[in-house]
Amino acid sequence: MFPSMLLCPMIGMIGFNLYYTHYFNGFDYPVVNGSRRDRLMKKALLAQRLGYEDVAHHWHLEAIQAPGCAHAHKMGVRHG
Secondary structure (H helix, E strand, O other), rough: OOOOOEEOOOOOOOOEOOOEEEEOOEEEEEEEOOOOHHHHHHHHHHHHHOOOOOHHHHHHHHHHHHHHHHHHHHHHHOOO
């Protein structure tokens, strides 16, 4: 189990991180955990590590247009 996640029998998980940052091509992208942007950024990072630069850039462009920006979420923007 991750140290930031503690299991409480009454209410479930405590300490779950809602926001975190992906680092891609020298820039950081704060995302909401589990959002569409998060999933697409993970695909882009995996493609980049495997050497598929054109596929990585495609997923990166899809990700930055997808909902799930942590800054917008903190300001109250909700999608879906």
